[in-house]
Amino acid sequence: MLVSSDRWKGRKVLVTGHTGFKGGWLSLWLNKLGANVTGFSLPAPTEPSFFEQARLSDVLRHVEGDVRDLATVQALVRETEPEMVFHLAAQPLVRYSYDAPVETFGTNIMGTVHVLEACRSVDSVKGIVCVTSDKCYENREWLWPYREADPMGGHDPYSSSKGAAELVISAYRRSFFQQGARVASVRAGNVIGGGDWATDRLVPDIIRSLLAGQSPQIRNPASIRPWQHVLEALSGYLMIGERLLDGHDASACAWNFGPSDDDTQPVSWIVDQMLASWPERIGWEYPQGVQPHEAVLLKLDSSKARTELGWRPRFRLKEALQKIIEWHCTVEAGEDARAVSLRQLNEYEMSGETVVNEARAA
Helix, strand or coil: CCCCHHHHCCCEEEEECCCCHHHHHHHHHHHHCCCEEEEEECCCCCCCCHHHHCCHHHCCEEEECCCCCHHHHHHHHHHHCCCEEEECCCCCCHHHHHHCHHHHHHHHHHHHHHHHHHHCCCCCCCEEEEECCHHHECCCCCCCCECCCCCECCCCHHHHHHHHHHHHHHHHHHHHCCCCCEEEEEEECEEECCCCCCCCCHHHHHHHHHHCCCCCECCCCCCEECEEEHHHHHHHHHHHHHHHHCCCHHHCCEEEECCCHHHCEEHHHHHHHHHHHCCCCCCCECCCCCCCCCCCECCECCHHHHHHHCCCCCCCHHHHHHHHHHHHHHHHCCCCHHHHHHHHHHHHHHHHHHHHHHHHHC
C-alpha cells in the first residue's frame, strides 16, 4: 500500500487546482517523489494559502488559468504532454455554492468536461484521476455508508455539481477512453490538514478563531462526516494513478477513500478535540440566524479500496487533528511551512511502513 517513488520519478504530471489546499499538498508530494509537475489553476483562493506558505511555485511549473476556458486547457495539455493528469480544480464549498451556483456548475461540470476533452486528443496521457467528492451521492441520511455504485445526486449546487461531474466522467470513460488513457474518479471524505484556509469549513474556521483568540462559531454540532487527513486521500489518489500508468484497466472506475467506521465522528467531537489540544483554553458558540441546508449524516464505504488496493487509513482521527494543530502552531511560531509539511509527509510515509509490517505479521 506504499506509494512508490520509482513510479513517479521523472514523470510529467499535470495537476489542475494546484493552488488549492488539496492540490497543493498533492503537488508537494509529487515533487518529493521526483515527478515533473505542471500546475494549472486560478490564483490561490485564500490569503494566506498553503500554496504561498509552502512556496510551491519554487518546486513546480505554475500556470494560471481557468478550467472553464476550453481553448486554454487544450493548449496547455498539448504543450505539456503529461503522462498523468490529476484534475482537482473545482469550486469546493457547499455554502458558497448557494451564493454562486453558476460558477459552481460551470467550474465543476464543464471544467471536468474541458479537462477530459483536452486529454483525449493527446497521446502522451496514460491516466487521468478526476477528484470529485463524498457529497456526489444522493444523500438519504441513512446509517450505512455509501458505495461506489450508489446513485449520484445532491441537494445543494455543490453536491449536485459533483454528482453531475461523476456522470460526465463515466460518459467520457465509456465513450472516448476505451483505448489509450484510463480514467478514474476518486471520492474522499471531509479532508482536513494543515494549511487549509477555506472559509465556511469547520477545521479552518476553528483554526482562524483559535489564532485570533476567539471562540469558534459551530453551526451543526451533531452533523457526522467522514473526516480524514489530507494525506490519507492523496495516498489513495496516487495509488490509483500508479495503476493507471501501469495500464491496469480494472482501476479505471470510481473509488471511495474514507476513514474507518469508528473515526466517523460528529462535529462536536472534532471541536472538543481541537480545543483540548490548543495551548489556550477557549470555548465554542452557536452562530445566530438561519443556516442553509447541509447534510446531517454522511459515511463512505471504502471496502473496495481496502480489498483491491490494500489501502487503509494510517492516521487515527485524533492523531490527524493533532497534526493540524502542530502544523499551524509551528508555522505561526515562524518555522518554514514547506519544511513542516515535508516532515509530516515523511511521518505519514513511515506510518505506512508500520501498517504494512503489522499486516504482514498478522
